[in-house]
Amino acid sequence: MPSVRKSLFTAVLVSATALSPLAASAETITGALAKAYQYNSTLNSSRAGVRVTDESVAIAKSGWRPTITGSANIDYTNTRQANGGGNSKLTSGSYGIQINQSLFDGFQTRNNVAAAESQVKASVESLRNT
DSSP, X not given: OHHHHHHHHHHHHXXXXXXXXXXXXXXOHHHHHHHHHHHOHHHHHHHHXXXXXXXXXXXXXXGGSXXXXXXXXXXXXXXXXXXXXXXXXXXXXXXXXXXXXXXOOTTHHHHHHHXXXXXXXXXXXXXXXX
């Protein structure tokens, strides 16, 4: 009986010694979130949707900026004179730049910006629920 007890004690001691260097490895919450951001396609598509919605704020703010338009025109006329008088060539051109700045648009731009920012907040919360 003592040899069974001794061999059992030896087996427990050897297994405890052999398994002690193997520490349990747990992933940190930061690492788990990083992997989720990297590999979860649903999460990535939702994040892309938030970025697209965020661009609507910049588009709405463009209502406060001036608009600039430009134009250019070149005309070439070649007229043959009567009685063999030769040809008359005329080249004319024009160009122009126009700048328009809205002074008051009935609070349309302000409301568009507020609506766009609200949509961004809603999409962020939707992402948070994903």
